[in-house]
Amino acid sequence: MFSKTLMDLGKPRWLAVIRVLKTSDGMTVRELAGHLGVSYMAAKQYGEDLTRLGYLRRVRTPRTAVGRPEITYRLAPAADAVFPVIGTELALELLENARRLFGENAPERLLNRHFESLRERWSGPLDALAGPLEKAAELASLRCAYGAVCVFETPPGEHPRLVDHHHPLAPVLRHHPRAAAMETRLIQDLLGTAVERSEGASGDGRVGYLLTKVPKGGVD
Numbered sequence: 780m781f782s783k784t785l786m787d788l789g790k791p792r793w794l795a796v797i798r799v800l801k802t803s804d805g806m807t808v809r810e811l812a813g814h815l816g817v818s819y820m821a822a823k824q825y826g827e828d829l830t831r832l833g834y835l836r837r838v839r840t841p842r843t844a845v846g847r848p849e850i851t852y853r854l855a856p857a858a859d860a861v862f863p864v865i866g867t868e869l870a871l872e873l874l875e876n877a878r879r880l881f882g883e884n885a886p887e888r889l890l891n892r893h894f895e896s897l898r899e900r901w902s903g904p905l906d907a908l909a910g911p912l913e914k915a916a917e918l919a920s921l922r923c924a925y926g927a928v929c930v931f932e933t934p935p936g937e938h939p940r941l942v943d944h945h946h947p948l949a950p951v952l953r954h955h956p957r958a959a960a961m962e963t964r965l966i967q968d969l970l971g972t973a974v975e976r977s978e979g980a981s982g983d984g985r986v987g988y989l990l991t992k993v994p995k996g997g998v999d
Contacts, residue, residue: 792817796825797834797854797861801928802944805853807840826852834858863926867950874955890951890958894965897925901969911972911993915941918969938995941966941988949984963988 792815799814800806806814812822829835829852836855839848874886901921905914915931919941922929926947933939946952952959959976966988967974973992979985 792821792825793829794861796822796829796852797858798928800835800852800854801858801862802930802942805838805851807849807851809849811852823850826850832857834861862928862945863947864950865926865947870948870951871954874951886955887957887961890955891961894958894961898965898969905969911970911990912939914970915939915990918966933996936995939990939993941990943986943988945984946986959986 795815796811799811808819808823808826811826812819815822815825817825826835826837830837834855834857835852838851838853840851841848874889877885877889901918904921905917908914908917912933919929919931922941922943927943928945929941929943931939931941948958952962963974963976970990972990975989975991977987977989979987
């Protein structure tokens with residue numbers, strides 16, 4: 780039986796709205812229509828339907844110029860159920876049992892082995908690419924297939940960065956914070972350049988990986 784979330788969101792356009800908003804701080808109807816390639820009225824209808832179901836929050840944003848406030852849509856907490864997590868309760872229980880059976884360092888050893896497995900899986904496709912920028916773009920795709928919502932950004936005048944808007948292991952990393960350093964080291968080694976990890980100040984769960992040795996503006 781499908782979950783209620785999947786039953787509610789069984790329309791591709793609705794899923795596209797959720798996916799687009801996951802990588803933003805919210806979008807106006809006009810912005811949403813542009814990203815989806817649909818009309819203003821269609822985007823508004825999708826937003827209203829999802830708001831009614833409880834997956835979006837609808838706010839009115841004052842215009843800087845004269846005119847009525849714009850409608851902006853943001854994800855509501857109920858939308859978190861759309862994105863996969865790796866059996867959080869089971870994973871934490873297994874790690875705790877490993878600690879009890881094999882010692883205090885056992886959970887970290889298991890997590891380190893997980894990241895080593897990812898290294899083995901991802902190094903082949905990435906080693907064939909020329910430089911950090913190409914590798915980062917491909918790594919974003921690999922991480923999405925892993926269950927993350929990862930995007931590669933090259934903002935003008937800033938260092939390129941990978942941004943995880945969702946991470947399937949996020950609850951586990953919160954309980955075992957040293958594993959975050961393991962993952963950062965993995966990303967750094969895969970890209971072949973220095974990486975600096977930062978967490979979103981707003982507590983929204985986003986994590987950024989800044990390519991600090993790649994020139995600003997995205998020049999390799």
